[in-house]
Amino acid sequence: MSGIRPTGFLHLGNYFGAIRNYVKMQEDFDCYFMVADLHSLTTHPDTKQLKANVHRVLAENIACGLDPDKVALYCQSHVYETAELYLYLNMLAYTGELEKTVTFKDKVRQNPDNINAGLLTYPVLMSADILLHRARYVPVGKDQEQHLEFARTYVNRFNHRYGVVFPEPYAFNYNQELVKVPSLDGSGKMSKSENQMATLFLADEDEVIRKKVMKTKTDQGPTILNSPKPDYIENIFGLMKLVSAEEVMAKFETDYDNCTIRYGDMKKQLAEDMVNFIAPIRNKINAILNDEPFLKDVMEKGAVKARISAKATMKLVREAIGLNY
Ligand code: ADP
Secondary structure, eight states, rough: OEEEOOOOOOOOIIIIIIHHHHHHHHHSOOOEEEOOOHHHHHHHEEEEETTHHHHHHHHHHTTTTTTTTTSSSEEEEGOOOHHHHHHHTTTTHHHHHTTTTTTHHHHHHHHOOOOOOOHTTHHHHHHHHEEEEEEEEEEOOGHHHHHHHHHHHHHHHHHHOOOOOOOOOOEEETTTTOOOOTTTTTTSOOSSSSSOOOOOSSTTOOHHHHHHHHOOOOOOOOTTTTTTOHHHHHHHHHHHHHHOOOOHHHHHHHHHHOOOOOHHHHHHHHHHHHHHHHHHHHHHHHHHHHHHHHEEEEHHHHHHHHHHHHHHHHHEEEEEETOOO
């Protein structure tokens, strides 16, 4: 189970942190993937763009290879049981713990005029999304690790208090380390809402991709053999590792170690490899976005599948709590 907020265009971080695994997992597991529209209300109260953004996230997931016939691909607000489970979990959540969450502190800094209770209880809603399907594996990027710890805490509190209903969920990346795709300016992670020039979007045009990559920070190059890489250079190598061939990567690693590296050439290569990676996805996104009836149908079918699982869980939950009179 996993989800993405409809708060803007999807980017390379969403792809490599999350969607790439969704696409792999659909072959191996029963999967539930959703557009997290309720979550977006905590930080984006203006809903004028919401419908278009929900369609976009759906189209972008499908363009990346997610098959709505293989998984339940749905919209969070269509599965009403989410709100009920969120309510019960709120009684197991302590405000002191929530106030210490890194993402809460970040969001308070970013939205000083709208520190609503939903922002504080974001990890509770996220836990409800996951527990609703009694999911074990949650394909997410590294930024979500702390939220998964909350989900396990609520599982343990619930199971201890009311009897075992939920398995413990874990962040999942096929036993590999969780991914964090850095922003192009090296100032944290790539993100939908932060600096647009430092984020590569799946909808970016070729020229925009080239421009963004060519603008990344470099320096004169190393002067001592086998020296460690500064963070901003490490970032460029990290991005290259995501989209370039192994031989290409190895060549620039060797050039770096020998102090013969030419960053201009490296960035040109990276830009072309990014274009080759992103362009086919972008073209598919645009085709899918034009077919609104298809997107509506995907959401409706997805909600039906998700609610079968959600209803079964909520029956167990109500019985365990003692709300069965
Ligand atoms: P954003 O932070 O861009 O708004 P979301 O919060 O909707 O994205 O996250 C959707 C998924 O994408 C989550 O699983 C999250 O871990 C992953 N993700 C977001 N940004 C990155 C990144 N820069 N690197 C790796 N994974 C990321």
